[in-house]
Amino acid sequence: MNLVDRLKPxxxxxxxxxxxxxxxVLTALVDISLLTRIITVMFVSLIMVLGLQLYxxxxxxxxxxxxxxxxxxxYTSVLFSMTPTAKELSNPNLYPFLIPLHMPFLPSxxxxxxxxxxxxxxxxxxxxxxxxxxxxxxxxxLLVIINVVLVHWDRVTNGPRTLFGVDNYTTLWTSVxxxxxxxxAVYLFKESRIGLRLRATRDDAYAAASIxxxxxxxxxxxxxxxxxxxxxxxxxxxxxITSFSPYSFxxxxxxxxxxxxxxxxxxxxxxxxxxxxxxxxAREILRAIENYVNILxxxxxxxxxxxxxxxxxxxxxxxxxxxTGIMGSRELRWPQKLPKV
Amino acid sequence: xxxxxxIHARYGAITALRGVSxxxxxxxxxxxxxxxxxxxxxxLAAIAxxxxxxxxxxxxxxxxxVGRSPEQIARLGISLVxxxxxxxPSLTVEENLRLGAFTRSEKTEYSRNLGExxxxxxxxxxxxxxxxxxxSGGEQQQLAIARALMSSPRLLMxxxxxxxxxPALVDQIFELIARLHQRGVTILLVxxxxxxxxxxxxxxxxxxxxxxxxxxxxxxxxxxxxxEGMYMGVRGQSNK
Amino acid sequence: xxxxxxxxxxxxxGSLYAMLALGLVIIYGILRLVxxxxxxxxxxxxxxxxxxxxxxxxxxxxxxxxxVAVAMFTSLFTELxxxxxxxxxxxxxxxxxxxxxxxLLQNGALLIISPRxxxxxxxxxxxxxxxxxxxxxxWRNILTIVTSVVALTLLTLLLRRTVLGIALRAAADNxxxxxxxxxxxxxxxxxxxxxxxxxxxxxSIFWIGRSASVTPTxxxxxxxxxxxxxxxxxxxxxxxxxxxxxxxxxxxxLLGVLLPPDLVEFRExxxxxxxxxxxxxxxxxxxxxxxxxxxxx
Numbered sequence: 001m002n003l004v005d006r007l008k009p010x011x012x013x014x015x016x017x018x019x020x021x022x023x024x025v026l027t028a029l030v031d032i033s034l035l036t037r038i039i040t041v042m043f044v045s046l047i048m049v050l051g052l053q054l055y056x057x058x059x060x061x062x063x064x065x066x067x068x069x070x071x072x073x074x075y076t077s078v079l080f081s082m083t084p085t086a087k088e089l090s091n092p093n094l095y096p097f098l099i100p101l102h103m104p105f106l107p108s109x110x111x112x113x114x115x116x117x118x119x120x121x122x123x124x125x126x127x128x129x130x131x132x133x134x135x136x137x138x139x140x141x142l143l144v145i146i147n148v149v150l151v152h153w154d155r156v157t158n159g160p161r162t163l164f165g166v167d168n169y170t171t172l173w174t175s176v177x178x179x180x181x182x183x184x185a186v187y188l189f190k191e192s193r194i195g196l197r198l199r200a201t202r203d204d205a206y207a208a209a210s211i212x213x214x215x216x217x218x219x220x221x222x223x224x225x226x227x228x229x230x231x232x233x234x235x236x237x238x239x240x241i242t243s244f245s246p247y248s249f250x251x252x253x254x255x256x257x258x259x260x261x262x263x264x265x266x267x268x269x270x271x272x273x274x275x276x277x278x279x280x281x282a283r284e285i286l287r288a289i290e291n292y293v294n295i296l297x298x299x300x301x302x303x304x305x306x307x308x309x310x311x312x313x314x315x316x317x318x319x320x321x322x323x324t325g326i327m328g329s330r331e332l333r334w335p336q337k338l339p340k341v
Numbered sequence: 342x343x344x345x346x347x348i349h350a351r352y353g354a355i356t357a358l359r360g361v362s363x364x365x366x367x368x369x370x371x372x373x374x375x376x377x378x379x380x381x382x383x384x385l386a387a388i389a390x391x392x393x394x395x396x397x398x399x400x401x402x403x404x405x406x407v408g409r410s411p412e413q414i415a416r417l418g419i420s421l422v423x424x425x426x427x428x429x430p431s432l433t434v435e436e437n438l439r440l441g442a443f444t445r446s447e448k449t450e451y452s453r454n455l456g457e458x459x460x461x462x463x464x465x466x467x468x469x470x471x472x473x474x475x476x477s478g479g480e481q482q483q484l485a486i487a488r489a490l491m492s493s494p495r496l497l498m499x500x501x502x503x504x505x506x507x508p509a510l511v512d513q514i515f516e517l518i519a520r521l522h523q524r525g526v527t528i529l530l531v532x533x534x535x536x537x538x539x540x541x542x543x544x545x546x547x548x549x550x551x552x553x554x555x556x557x558x559x560x561x562x563x564x565x566x567x568x569e570g571m572y573m574g575v576r577g578q579s580n581k
Numbered sequence: 582x583x584x585x586x587x588x589x590x591x592x593x594x595g596s597l598y599a600m601l602a603l604g605l606v607i608i609y610g611i612l613r614l615v616x617x618x619x620x621x622x623x624x625x626x627x628x629x630x631x632x633x634x635x636x637x638x639x640x641x642x643x644x645x646x647x648x649v650a651v652a653m654f655t656s657l658f659t660e661l662x663x664x665x666x667x668x669x670x671x672x673x674x675x676x677x678x679x680x681x682x683x684x685l686l687q688n689g690a691l692l693i694i695s696p697r698x699x700x701x702x703x704x705x706x707x708x709x710x711x712x713x714x715x716x717x718x719x720w721r722n723i724l725t726i727v728t729s730v731v732a733l734t735l736l737t738l739l740l741r742r743t744v745l746g747i748a749l750r751a752a753a754d755n756x757x758x759x760x761x762x763x764x765x766x767x768x769x770x771x772x773x774x775x776x777x778x779x780x781x782x783x784x785s786i787f788w789i790g791r792s793a794s795v796t797p798t799x800x801x802x803x804x805x806x807x808x809x810x811x812x813x814x815x816x817x818x819x820x821x822x823x824x825x826x827x828x829x830x831x832x833x834x835l836l837g838v839l840l841p842p843d844l845v846e847f848r849e850x851x852x853x854x855x856x857x858x859x860x861x862x863x864x865x866x867x868x869x870x871x872x873x874x875x876x877x878x
Contacts, residue, residue, distance in 0.1 A: 141853040148850040305691030312685035320666040415763035444763035
């Protein structure tokens with residue numbers, strides 16, 4: 001059964017894309033700038049979660065390095081997209097040879113993603129042979145290393161200080177477009193031969209090896225793919241938020257993306273989408289509550305962290321009672337008419 | 342003493358036991374025989390509480406033990422010596438034995454069991470302070486059985502005790518099992534070595550692909566069961 | 582610049598890191614769980630000291646003991662509420678849970694106390710030094726070394742002389758077999774979490790003792806150290822953890838002295854790269870221990 005045959009009866013990506021587009025259209029119509037901001041960021045988050053799903057959902061391995069690649073994509077892309085003047089202004093320490101580099105948004109984004117993917121390829125290959133705890137620790141180590149490098153290599157990144165002056169290229173429709181492309185890409189990967197083989201290794205590594213599946217290679221390809229998507233997400237986010245620091249790509253963001261994926265269901269693309277939608281909605285509500293309590297000054301020292309506490313509790317509850325997430329390994333599917341017997 | 346009724350069990354999607362029923366009475370030495378993959382170890386695992394059957398019941402001295410944890414089942418007096426021995430390599434022989442006696446808090450009982458263990462396995466006495474991992478295969482097998490005996494088990498289950506041992510040691514092991522039987526220990530033995538097993542057991546079950554195919558005393562099995570066929574994978578041929 | 586001061590500092594750091602690594606490995610050895618929430622136990626110890634030393638007249642020794650106790654109870658609590666229900670599911674679920682618990686505790690501190698750093702009142706002795714062989718040695722360092730020797734000795738006694746200790750070591754070898762001998766799983770695991778909490782509590786005293794302040798994120802750096810030290814030492818061996826802690830301290834101190842000034846900041850990156858390299862070539866760590874299936878490719 002080749003790829004086309006396998007894809008024909010499955011209309012999942014179209015459903016997901018329809019949902020995404022519907023949301024985008026509604027947001028554009030309603031035209032409240034706060035909502036537009038929230039939804040734009042949500043689509044970028046969704047891209048990140050999809051990227052993580054591509055690796056985690058298919059290989060079954062937990063990766064903490066994902067947000068690190070987002071950071072690489074962000075910093076690399078702005079190096080190319082910012083005008084020389086803007087670069088000099090925001091980072092006085094910048095290497096002179098980096099200053100004149102200037103490209104339009106799309107090529108910059110692409111370079112950012114490619115650099116992230118390249119680093120993932122080089123660093124990731126040896127990691128793919130590890131299992132369980134060793135794999136998790138090394139991806140965590142990778143996240144830390146990336147963070148340390150971003151924080152200290154101030155001739156490139158402006159160090160721990162905020163990098164500002166990035167152009168706001170990421171609009172609602174920019175993020176939607178990339179989001180739609182990513183949904184298709186991740187779904188295609190899942191159903192492709194690589195994806196199938198990878199999932200075989202997820203379920204039973206030894207059996208898969210015995211039929212000749214090269215698990216290391218499959219994992220590696222997925223790792224690179226997911227890093228590429230993370231790079232895209234990073235570039236998009238950088239050009240939305242227009243100023244950021246290395247700490248924008250560390251543990252909190254890792255937690256949020258992981259929560260979105262696990263709550264939605266890590267084994268399906270629909271899970272990534274559902275999880276992102278649900279968690280974004282929940283976070284906005286919780287943040288509104290947080291702000292409200294802060295305005296009322298109920299607590300003198302401020303009311304912070306409420307959102308994350310609730311999110312963490314929800315994540316733990318899901319892991320205890322429904323570890324496969326809301327979608328439970330299933331994809332959203334338009335009900336098919338069963339053939340008459 | 343022990344009764345399995347229609348036990349069905351699976352590992353994930355693979356069905357391992359498809360309706361197994363056996364019984365062991367007090368003081369008996371009963372064997373579960375069959376080729377690799379027949380489900381013998383799975384049966385022991387189900388009794389020991391390591392694997393939960395999704396259908397069927399296990400009765401031990403009248404009460405149901407299905408679904409209980411391994412710790413609870415051990416405390417009831419069921420002791421399993423797994424295939425591969427599973428002694429604790431980083432613990433000394435003495436520590437292995439001491440842990441074996443975990444369910445027994447009486448000091449006199451401990452000393453008595455230790456004495457018996459030393460009598461049956463004199464080599465262990467010499468190696469008391471050595472880490473379990475430094476013992477030879479045969480010594481580890483002795484340690485594993487000794488450890489199980491430290492708990493004064495009411496039912497002793499042995500999973501392929503002769504596996505991987507030199508022929509001289511195999512003799513020793515079977516001799517030992519027979520001796521334990523003489524002392525009155527109730528034993529459920531899983532083995533691939535059919536001939537040696539039939540020499541010492543009271544009764545045996547023949548298992549194949551998750552089912553009991555045949556059962557009876559050694560004489561009954563030798564005359565009526567197609568043991569050779571079971572091992573050769575060929576059916577319908579009579580014994581000599 | 583390898584003088585007496587350097588040696589004592591490194592020894593003190595090594596003993597701190599050794600205890601740190603031990604607290605992590607004791608859980609990993611039995612459950613194969615890398616407990617991301619371990620760093621937060623240090624944070625909790627720190628906040629306990631902040632609250633008790635700052636707002637009550639209790640003597641500092643009592644405060645320190647209570648900090649250790651609170652860390653221990655928090656560890657037990659997280660085991661009971663978060664880890665026990667997920668234990669039967671899968672290792673990945675446990676790992677994500679530990680990450681969630683870590684986030685929960687961190688943001689809980691953020692919520693309940695404050696995002697800002699809080700100064701911790703330290704005992705006078707932490708600020709004084711003593712002259713040894715012509716060098717000024719902070720009392721703090723000596724106390725760290727002494728405390729860790731005592732703690733490690735007590736732990737060794739527990740592991741070698743008590744039934745619980747034997748059961749813990751057996752569980753690290755083969756958890757299922759330990760249960761089949763009648764040892765209750767919950768008891769063993771709770772004991773491991775308790776020891777982990779105690780280690781974290783002791784570490785928090787001396788970690789906070791260096792900076793005299795506590796923030797919600799103070800748990801992250803020691804957690805990273807514990808990871809590296811554990812990997813260096815071999816993830817399932819307790820002696821390995823101790824050795825790993827000392828090796829880490831030695832390497833990082835040497836790097837601090839030997840690296841050119843503009844690379845010194847990347848010390849941690851080097852350490853982590855070192856970790857990755859070790860895991861690639863020796864997934865079982867530098868210290869030889871029993872076989873384990875850490876490699877599949």
